[in-house]
Amino acid sequence: xxxxxxxxxxPLVFTGALALCLCVAAQQxxxxxxxxxxxxxxxxxVFLLGTVVKYQTASAVPPMGxxxxxxxxxxxxxxxxxxxxxxxxxxxxxxxxDNVRIIGEDLAFDDGTIFAARIVQKGAQAVAVRNTRGFLxxxxxxxxxxxxxxxxxxx
Amino acid sequence: xxxxxxxxxxxxxxxxxxxxxxxxFATPPPPVGKYTLASLKGQYAYVTxxxxxxxxxxxxxxxRTGSFTADGLGNIxxxxxxxxxxxxxxxxxxxxxxxxxxxxxxxxxxxxxxxxNGVTSSIIFGIVLTxxxxxxxxxETSNSAQSSTGSGNFIKQTPGSFxxxxxxxxxxxxxxxxxxxxxxxQGPISIVGQFTASNGPITxxxxxxxxxxxxxTAAAVSGNFAADGNHQATLTGNGRxxxxxxxxxxxxxxxxxxxxxxxxxxxxxxxxxxxxQNIVPPATLSSSSFVFIVAGSSAKxxxxxxxxxxxxxxxxxxxxxxxxxxGTFTKTGGTGSGSTFSNTNITMDQANPGRGTLTFTxxxxxxxxxxxxxxxxxTSGVIQDISHTSSGVATDVADGSIEAQAAGPxxxxxxxxxxxxxxxxxxxxxxxxxxxQDEEDVVAQATVSNLSLAGAADSxxxxxxxxxxxxxxxxxxxxGGAGTGADGQRNTLSVKLTKSNSLTVSFVVYVVNPQLAFFxxxxxxxxxxxxxxxxxxxxx
Numbered sequence: 001x002x003x004x005x006x007x008x009x010x011p012l013v014f015t016g017a018l019a020l021c022l023c024v025a026a027q028q029x030x031x032x033x034x035x036x037x038x039x040x041x042x043x044x045x046v047f048l049l050g051t052v053v054k055y056q057t058a059s060a061v062p063p064m065g066x067x068x069x070x071x072x073x074x075x076x077x078x079x080x081x082x083x084x085x086x087x088x089x090x091x092x093x094x095x096x097x098d099n100v101r102i103i104g105e106d107l108a109f110d111d112g113t114i115f116a117a118r119i120v121q122k123g124a125q126a127v128a129v130r131n132t133r134g135f136l137x138x139x140x141x142x143x144x145x146x147x148x149x150x151x152x153x154x155x
Numbered sequence: 156x157x158x159x160x161x162x163x164x165x166x167x168x169x170x171x172x173x174x175x176x177x178x179x180f181a182t183p184p185p186p187v188g189k190y191t192l193a194s195l196k197g198q199y200a201y202v203t204x205x206x207x208x209x210x211x212x213x214x215x216x217x218x219r220t221g222s223f224t225a226d227g228l229g230n231i232x233x234x235x236x237x238x239x240x241x242x243x244x245x246x247x248x249x250x251x252x253x254x255x256x257x258x259x260x261x262x263x264x265x266x267x268x269x270x271x272n273g274v275t276s277s278i279i280f281g282i283v284l285t286x287x288x289x290x291x292x293x294x295e296t297s298n299s300a301q302s303s304t305g306s307g308n309f310i311k312q313t314p315g316s317f318x319x320x321x322x323x324x325x326x327x328x329x330x331x332x333x334x335x336x337x338x339x340x341q342g343p344i345s346i347v348g349q350f351t352a353s354n355g356p357i358t359x360x361x362x363x364x365x366x367x368x369x370x371x372t373a374a375a376v377s378g379n380f381a382a383d384g385n386h387q388a389t390l391t392g393n394g395r396x397x398x399x400x401x402x403x404x405x406x407x408x409x410x411x412x413x414x415x416x417x418x419x420x421x422x423x424x425x426x427x428x429x430x431x432q433n434i435v436p437p438a439t440l441s442s443s444s445f446v447f448i449v450a451g452s453s454a455k456x457x458x459x460x461x462x463x464x465x466x467x468x469x470x471x472x473x474x475x476x477x478x479x480x481x482g483t484f485t486k487t488g489g490t491g492s493g494s495t496f497s498n499t500n501i502t503m504d505q506a507n508p509g510r511g512t513l514t515f516t517x518x519x520x521x522x523x524x525x526x527x528x529x530x531x532x533x534t535s536g537v538i539q540d541i542s543h544t545s546s547g548v549a550t551d552v553a554d555g556s557i558e559a560q561a562a563g564p565x566x567x568x569x570x571x572x573x574x575x576x577x578x579x580x581x582x583x584x585x586x587x588x589x590x591x592q593d594e595e596d597v598v599a600q601a602t603v604s605n606l607s608l609a610g611a612a613d614s615x616x617x618x619x620x621x622x623x624x625x626x627x628x629x630x631x632x633x634x635g636g637a638g639t640g641a642d643g644q645r646n647t648l649s650v651k652l653t654k655s656n657s658l659t660v661s662f663v664v665y666v667v668n669p670q671l672a673f674f675x676x677x678x679x680x681x682x683x684x685x686x687x688x689x690x691x692x693x694x695x
Contacts, residue, residue: 038544063482084591085593086213116455130454133367133369135452137341139214139215140242141338143338148243154238154243155267155296
C-alpha cells in the first residue's frame with residue numbers, strides 16, 4: 001500500500017450535504033471508499049496551496065501525463081495534471097519555487113490515491129486541465145476563434 | 156481498432172527517427188507475397204482518427220471520412236472527403252489526384268491530393284492490405300502544409316449501391332469522439348445503438364449514450380438519410396450524403412447495403428460505422444464465448460479494456476479481463492490475477508433485439524464492470540463501457556467491438572500465415588530533453604510462423620513530427636493454455652520495431668479466431684509509457 005499523502009485540503013463547498021457526505025464516508029469501509037473515488041465528483045473538490053518542488057511534462061509513473069510535486073504545509077503532494085500540452089498552449093510555465101493553487105480531488109489509483117487537478121493557478125493565471133466531470137482536456141480546449149477557423153484548411 | 160484513445164497526450168521514448176550521418180538503419184527484407192498495384196482498384200471508403208498539428212496550434216483531435224478511387228495502376232483518380240478537427244468541419248473536399256504503392260506483402264503508401272479553398276496539398280498514409288477489399292492505414296502526413304497522424308481503415312465500396320434506398324433495414328452503430336459542448340467543458344462521448352432506415356427516414360431505433368460520463372439509456376433514435384443539397388453529385392459518385400440522427404448532422408459514405416460510415420458535421424467530433432443487422436440476434440445466448448475490446452478515457456487518462464467471457468443464458472463464466480487505466484494495469488480473472496467474480500449476469504433486452512447488458516464484480520476492483528452491447532449478428536457487435544460508481548457517475552467513456560470467439564485451441568498450427576496489424580493510442584515521446592505524452596500509431600505486416608513474427612512496419616509518434624517508415628518487425632506470440640482464455644490462461648504478444656533504434660512493446664492478446672485478434676499493451680519494463688490497443692488480422 002502506498003503511503004497516504006498528507007495535505008491541507010480545504011473543501012470548496014461547505015454545504016450541509018457535503019458535511020454529511022464526509023461524515024458518512026468516514027464510517028465506510030476501504031472498499032466502498034475506493035468505489036466512491038473511482039470517478040471525479042465536483043462535490044469532493046478541494047484546493048491545495050503550496051510551492052512547486054518538481055514539474056514533469058511526462059512521467060513514467062502512472063497516471064500517465066504531467067505531474068507536479070507540490071510542497072504543502074502538510075507535506076509533498078503528487079498532483080496529476082494530465083496533458084502538458086494544455087498548459088503549454090496556455091503559456092503557463094511551472095518551475096520549482098513557483099507558488100501555486102490547485103483545485104482538484106483525490107481519485108483512487110492503483111492501491112492508493114492520486115490528486116487529480118482540474119484547475120492550476122499560478123499568480124493571476126488559472127488554467128483548466130480537466131473538465132467539470134474530471135475528463136482531461138485536450139489542447140483543442142484552448143483554441144482561439146482565429147485558430148479554430150484556420151483548422152478549416154486541414155485535409 | 157477503429158479509433159484512438161481520446162483526450163490525452165502521449166509520448167515516448169523512442170526509437171529515433173533521426174537521420175544523422177553514419178547511423179545504421181535496419182531494413183526489412185524484400186517484401187514477398189501476392190499483392191500488386193492491381194490489388195487496390197476501385198472506390199474505397201476510409202476513416203481515420205487522430206491529431207493534426209498546424210503551425211502554432213497545439214495538436215488538435217482530427218477525424219476524417221472519405222472515398223478515394225484507385226485505378227489499379229498506382230494512380231488515385233478522384234474522390235471526396237469530409238474533415239472534422241475538434242468540431243471545425245471542412246465538407247466535401249475534392250480529391251483531385253494522387254498515387255499509391257502496394258508491395259508484395261500488402262504494405263504501401265497512399266497519397267491523396269486534396270483541394271481546399273483553392274489550394275491543393277497532399278495527405279499521406281501508410282497502408283497494409285488485409286485483402287483486395289480492405290486494409291488498415293495510419294496517417295503519416297508531415298509536410299509544409301500539414302502534419303497529422305491517426306489510425307483507420309478503408310473498405311471497398313460497391314458503386315452500384317450509391318443511393319439512399321440502399322440504406323434500408325436494421326443497422327447497429329457505434330459513434331465516438333468529442334461531444335458538442337464548447338470548451339473547456341467538452342468531453343468524450345460514446346453512442347452505441349440500433350436504427351432501422353427505410354429509403355430515407357429512420358423509422359425506429361434505440362441508443363445508449365455516455366456523454367462526458369453521463370448516461371442516456373435505451374433512448375429512441377429518429378432521423379433520416381438524404382443527398383447533400385450542396386454537393387448532390389457526391390451521392391451517385393461517391394456514396395456520400397447527409398444524415399440527421401437525433402438532431403445531429405453526419406456526412407455518411409455508403410460502402411454497400413451492409414455498411415455505412417459516418418462523421419459528425421454539426422458540432423462535436425464523432426465518427427463511426429453502422430453495420431447491417433440482417434440476422435436477428437438470439438434472444439438468449441447459449442454457451443457463447445465472446446472477445447471484446449474497448450478504449451476511451453477515464454478521469455485519470457486513457458483507458459483500454461480487453462477480455463473474454465462465456466455466456467449461457469444469464470450465466471457469465473470464464474471471465475478474463477485486462478485493463479490499462481492511464482498506465483496502471485489491472486488483471487481480473489484468470490490464472491495469477493488473484494481475483495474472483497461475483498454478481499455476474501448477462502441479459503438480452505427482449506424489447507430491443509440484439510441489445511444486451513453484462514455485469515460482473517471483480518474482487519480486486521472497486522467498481523462493478525458493466526457493459527451494454529448491440530449485436531449485429533450472433534457473432535459480432537459493438538460494446539460500450541457503462542461501469543459506474545454507486546452514485547451513477549461513469550468511471551470512463553469507452554467503447555469498441557465484441558466478437559464471438561471460435562472454440563480453439565489456438566496454437567502454432569492455426570495462428571500462421573501473413574497478418575496485418577495496427578495499434579493506436581498514447582505513449583511518452585521525447586524530443587531532445589523534453590518528454591511529453593502524445594499519439595502513437597503503428598501499421599504493420601508480418602508473417603507468423605511457429606508463432607514468431609517477421610515483417611515490416613510504419614509508425615508515427617506524433618511529437619517527433621516525423622513518421623518512421625519501413626522498420627523491421629520481429630516478435631512472438633505466446634499462447635497460454637488452449638489460447639482461448641477460457642482456461643484462465645492469457646496469451647501474450649511481443650513486438651519489436653527496429654530502425655536506427657529499437658522499441659519492444661508487450662501486449663496481452665485475445666484471439667477471436669485464427670484470423671482475428673484484439674490486443675492491448677501490457678506490463679513491461681518500461682514503466683507507464685504507453686496506452687495502446689490494436690487489431691491483428693489475417694491477410695486474405
